[in-house]
Amino acid sequence: MSPPVKIIGHYASPYSHRVEMALQLKGVPYELIQEDLSNKSELLLAKNPVHKKVPVLLHGDLAICESLVIVEYIDEAFDGPSILPADPYDRAMARFWTNFIDTKFSQPIWLAYWSEGEAQKAVVKETKENLALLEAQLNGKRFFGGDTPGYLDIAACMLGPWIGVLEEVTGVTLVNGNEFPALCQWAKEYSSSEALEPCHPDRDRLVAYFTENKEKYKMMAKTMLQQ
Amino acid sequence: MAAAAGVELRLLGEWLSPYCIRVKQALAVKGVAGYEYVEEDLEHKSELLLSSNPVHGKVPVLIHRGAPVCESLVIVQYVDEAWAGPAILPSDPYERSRARFWAAYIDDKFFPSWEPFFKSKTAEDRAETFKNAIPAVETLEKALTECSSSEGKPFFGGDSIGYVDVALGGYLAWIKAVDEVAGTSLFDEAKFPRLAAWAERFAAADAVRDASPAVEDIVVFYKKMQAAETGAEH
Numbered sequence: 142m143s144p145p146v147k148i149i150g151h152y153a154s155p156y157s158h159r160v161e162m163a164l165q166l167k168g169v170p171y172e173l174i175q176e177d178l179s180n181k182s183e184l185l186l187a188k189n190p191v192h193k194k195v196p197v198l199l200h201g202d203l204a205i206c207e208s209l210v211i212v213e214y215i216d217e218a219f220d221g222p223s224i225l226p227a228d229p230y231d232r233a234m235a236r237f238w239t240n241f242i243d244t245k246f247s248q249p250i251w252l253a254y255w256s257e258g259e260a261q262k263a264v265v266k267e268t269k270e271n272l273a274l275l276e277a278q279l280n281g282k283r284f285f286g287g288d289t290p291g292y293l294d295i296a297a298c299m300l301g302p303w304i305g306v307l308e309e310v311t312g313v314t315l316v317n318g319n320e321f322p323a324l325c326q327w328a329k330e331y332s333s334s335e336a337l338e339p340c341h342p343d344r345d346r347l348v349a350y351f352t353e354n355k356e357k358y359k360m361m362a363k364t365m366l367q368q
Numbered sequence: 369m370a371a372a373a374g375v376e377l378r379l380l381g382e383w384l385s386p387y388c389i390r391v392k393q394a395l396a397v398k399g400v401a402g403y404e405y406v407e408e409d410l411e412h413k414s415e416l417l418l419s420s421n422p423v424h425g426k427v428p429v430l431i432h433r434g435a436p437v438c439e440s441l442v443i444v445q446y447v448d449e450a451w452a453g454p455a456i457l458p459s460d461p462y463e464r465s466r467a468r469f470w471a472a473y474i475d476d477k478f479f480p481s482w483e484p485f486f487k488s489k490t491a492e493d494r495a496e497t498f499k500n501a502i503p504a505v506e507t508l509e510k511a512l513t514e515c516s517s518s519e520g521k522p523f524f525g526g527d528s529i530g531y532v533d534v535a536l537g538g539y540l541a542w543i544k545a546v547d548e549v550a551g552t553s554l555f556d557e558a559k560f561p562r563l564a565a566w567a568e569r570f571a572a573a574d575a576v577r578d579a580s581p582a583v584e585d586i587v588v589f590y591k592k593m594q595a596a597e598t599g600a601e602h
Contacts, residue, residue: 191473191507200462203462205462205465205469206469207468207469207472210465210468210469210472211465213464213465213468214461214462214464214465217461217464218461218462229446229449229450230432230435230437230446230450232445232446232449233437233442233443233445233446236439236442236445237437237438237439237442240439240441240442241423245423245424274423
């Protein structure tokens with residue numbers, strides 16, 4: 142019997158969602174423990190003492206932290222369809238682009254949604270350049286991973302359910318069908334994927350979450366852009 | 369053109385860059401020799417660099433049979449997977465996840481907490497920023513204790529140099545150079561005995577010695593860098 146698998150996560154976090162996607166694609170059953178980020182649990186602090194963040198994967202007694210580290214762990218520790226490609230060069234490409242998403246892409250797009258005025262213009266420009274690079278990576282494929290979702294699709298999950306929600310809550314449109322038709326198509330493939338359906342986030346719940354935190358995020362974006 | 373087509377393996381780098389140093393260290397650990405090393409002038413980046421790394425335009429870039437791989441830790445993992453030789457990452461999935469976790473910590477937390485220190489211009493700034501770098505060093509001392517286990521193995525990778533060792537190792541010559549100029553000791557033997565011992569063992573390893581720049585050369589560069597910055601302020 143395989144030891145139980147649990148995720149300490151949060152329904153509004155795309156990083157937490159990456160882990161759910163990976164387990165879903167691998168066919169591994171799991172329990173999701175919802176964390177209250179405003180009042181972090183003893184369990185979270187004990188299992189991720191270095192960063193104190195979600196997501197954390199609990200596999201029996203083992204705790205694994207950092208979403209992409211967790212996804213690679215899931216790919217290697219469990220049997221099931223491969224998440225990363227087999228060829229070393231293809232793996233390097235997948236890792237390059239997931240690194241791109243975490244180090245170059247994520248912050249500007251977040252700032253582009255939550256900032257305003259002059260400061261917003263620069264991050265919108267940067268975001269569109271980044272989106273164009275990702276658009277090009279799709280290159281006629283259904284998913285970044287090919288016919289089925291892979292490592293980069295998991296890493297890019299924010300471009301699925303979260304974009305529609307953020308655009309609705311902030312009124313800012315970035316990922317439009319004219320400039321980014323492949324990314325928009327990808328988002329549709331993603332939301333209609335049977336394999337991923339069980340872990341699809343609840344859209345209304347996401348809208349409620351981001352609406353509730355709108356002023357907080359706008360304040361954070363303003364502060365970050367002033368530095 | 370003909371020369372480029374015939375080259376099996378080429379590394380575009382810059383001798384001072386910790387990220388390039390770590391790739392050289394990884395290639396040496398893996399036993400990959402005979403590659404062409406190209407020293408880039410980062411003020412005048414070559415066409416080859418810009419076309420091989422269009423997204424970031426940065427070194428290091430490993431070009432294998434004409435195919436470029438970018439981002440130092442991505443390159444290290446590629447080297448580990450594409451060549452036979454001593455393993456850089458462990459084979460157990462959990463051990464691998466731990467190695468990846470600590471390598472990410474070194475780049476995302478440790479280095480950014482130390483960077484302000486070596487960029488400090490006044491003695492006052494230096495005292496403050498050095499203090500701020502210590503918590504991350506404490507965490508790394510604990511990590512090394514965890515990774516090297518109760519048997520007190522010499523490296524983060526256990527008996528031999530591994531992924532976390534080269535991740536931190538890329539910065540080591542710089543750390544030593546800055547310590548020498550500033551009169552500090554980041555991996556202080558009294559406070560961080562395991563890291564201090566690790567630093568000595570790592571620097572002495574054959575693979576590392578040939579792949580790393582001389583600390584004295586970085587000292588010369590660093591002193592010039594500091595003088596230039598102070599000069600600019602007058």
